[in-house]
Amino acid sequence: MDLSFFLSPALSSSSMSWCCCWCRWRAENSLRLLYKRALGITIATSGRMTALVARTGRHQQRYEHGHRLVAGCIPYRYRPTGDGKSMEVLMISSQRGEGLLFPKGGWETDETVEEAACREALEEAGVKGHLQGMLGTWDFKSKRQQGVFCPEGLCRAYMFALDVTEQLETWPEQHARQRQWFAVPDAIVQCRHDWMRGALDQCVAFLASGSSSTSNPMLLSDTSLSLEH
Incomplete structure (x- = not known):
């Protein structure tokens, strides 16, 4: 039409x-x-819909107090070992520069923060799963995010733990990113930014505590800024 x-x-x-x-x-x-x-x-367990095409543009981007709001997650799974099971996390390559990242991106006005986190996991890493809880918020600066509503490039990331139930063979950004599973100690070394290491530490502690709820999330806030190039 x-x-x-x-x-x-x-x-x-x-x-x-x-x-x-x-x-x-x-x-x-x-x-x-x-x-x-x-x-x-x-996507995941929300029952909502998301496109099998990566969103582009910033016309629906959320901003708050000079920060671009970002939603992301740490996808994880457990692998059986001889004496139990071992946790692994999924990381993706950056489209610019060196190092590895966790899936994240702009939180838009037509979705909840949980929907945004699931969408980014699908678009960037090609995985679906169950959100187990909000890990907290982390502030960072990005030279690439400077703009009218965010002149200093400030970003605030809302990060979740995502229990992966499905890994897709094709996904929107498969030609732009590589993905790889890592044991937690190796993932800490691979983290491109300090704030990501903090989020991973919190994810491990959160899951070890046995918490698994997004309705009453444990909120932590790291206001010390790290710089993303």
């Missing part, structure tokens, strides 16, 4: 401008819903 008519100012009279705005708002939201339904797949 061609909705371009609804997305253009069809009425020029000032007395009817409110109608144009209303029609444009309805059309844009209808397009967004149609896009999600046409390209959607179910």
Whole structure:
């Protein structure tokens, strides 16, 4: 269906401008819903839909007090060993620079922070699973994120633990990133930034405590800034 008519100012009279705005708002939201339904797949346990195409652009990005809000997760699994089981975490390569990262990205206005974290895990790492809890928030600076709403490049990351239940063979950013499972001690060495090591330490402690709830998350805040290039 061609909705371009609804997305253009069809009425020029000032007395009817409110109608144009209303029609444009309805059309844009209808397009967004149609896009999600046409390209959607179910993520994690939320029952919501997300596209098998990586989101681009910043027009729906959330900002708060000069910070770009980011949602991410530490995907993990347990591997059987001779004397029990061993925890592994999934890391991905950066599109710029050296080092490895955990999946994360902008939290947008049409999704919850949990949905954003699951979406980023799917887009960047090609995994789905169950969110086990919010690990906390970490602030960092990124030279690449400087803009009108975030002139200093400040970011605030909301990080979750993600119990991986499915690893996809194809995913949106498979040609731009590599992914690899690491034992926790090796993952700590691989972390590109200090704040990520803090999040991983918190993830290990969180899971060891037996907590597994996103409805009453344990919130920690690390306001010491590390610099991302």
